[in-house]
Amino acid sequence: MSQYQAVKGTRDIFPEEAAQWKHVEEVVHTLASLYGFSEVRTPVFEYTELFQRGIGATTDIVGKEMFTFLPDPGGRSLTLRPEMTAGVMRAALQRNLLSQAPVHKLYYISELFRKERPQAGRQRQFSQFGAELLGVSSPAAVAEVLTFMMQVFETLGLSGLRLRINTLGDLEDRARYREALRSYFQPYEGELDESSKERLEKNPLRILDSKNPALRDMIAGAPRLFDFVKAEGVREFEAVLRFLADRGIDYDVDHLLVRGLDYYCHTAFEVQSTALGAQDAIGGGGRYDGLAKELGGGKEMPAVGFAVGMERLLIAMEKQGLFATLNPHGPLVYVVVQQSELADHGMQVAFKLRRSGISTEIDLAARSMKAQMREANRIRSGYALFVGQSELESGQYALKNLVTSEQTTLELQAIIEILREPSIREGLKA
């Protein structure tokens, strides 16, 4: 084993797996343009304060999971982005996007960093694709974003998904609810577990998230956030649900769903996959109308977004056998050179084929013909083209179909004509 290994919580992706990533990324790009979302790319690191203000200083992400560093002594603290929304919002505010047009629909596929203990579906460097719709957060906008996300899953063929959705009300609703929750749990304080006790102080809403079965009954009896949401908020939430129903998107309203990031308000949602282990949240999102103001944007900017964990998506797809048909084919032609003196001529032939748009491979290690043929077979080349003394003299090359074993002898130009036929690949499926 080598002296160096990949850093804890990071991993290498080799060609076979890279093909799976590419497949998923292509679907995301295609559907994004179908839905009118444009790609944004923002820097991998930002000033630390951006995340402290945006995500919330008391959240776990900011509190203990960020990779933070000082670029130089006395400089401003920087942090590797642990999520995308804050950075995208910062970019939008900096560019004053909304003065160019009232609505912006952005999407991304990006790497994020969180200093957590690695686990299945949880790494320290991971990727998300997601969308941010800026300028409106109406029920229609929420539905737009959700529909895009769900169609990606559908197009990829993913099953066993559950969409949970809830409304968190506005800041005021939640403030009142927080107090109600506190006074509900206060008498039980002795029965709460350590982390829940801490949450009682900092963020009582998160007690509702607890997986601790001992607390289940206590949580079930707690007041519901939904009952604190003002009539207008309820009406909007119902409108969102109607949009989903109209599109045939199944959902479960879950009044216990609260999200861990401070900026969410009103509609919040999460998608779970039954194909995953403990880390079963494959995507999530919601409205974050207050984020712009929090970041010093002056006024509120209505916004909705979601993020989907790429690694988790890939794991779920793999478990469901959705990559089985993903068979990358080899080159169309493998140029087999008889002897090393002909290597230059072989390269010349390969070059011509490639210039003609024909994917071509050739041995670069001066190996025996047998080895070259094995190689051609191993990488599933469609044809072998022989370059030998007789070819050099006659200008007629032997072309062998490696599937049917048929072999013909033709001039190079004729071979190029044949191989350029788009249907040539189909004939190899035998």
Add this chain to the structure above:
RNA sequence: GUGAUUGUAGCUCAGUUGGUUAGAGCGCCAGGUUGUGGCCCUGGAGGUCGGGGGUUCGAGUCCCCUCAUUCACCCCA
């Protein structure tokens, strides 16, 4: 951060109560005559048994430390 788990060739794994030059399958490489693969046959390369320390006449096998993996808690995508 807490708990448990695993760590032997490129990959998947065997290695009995500690005992001679550490094994298999797959993969890789080379041959099986003279310019041709896939099957088959033969041969070969490749491991300081995660790292460090200790116990012992002797450790891949026991003990300690360390690093990493995996799973769960936690958190989230």
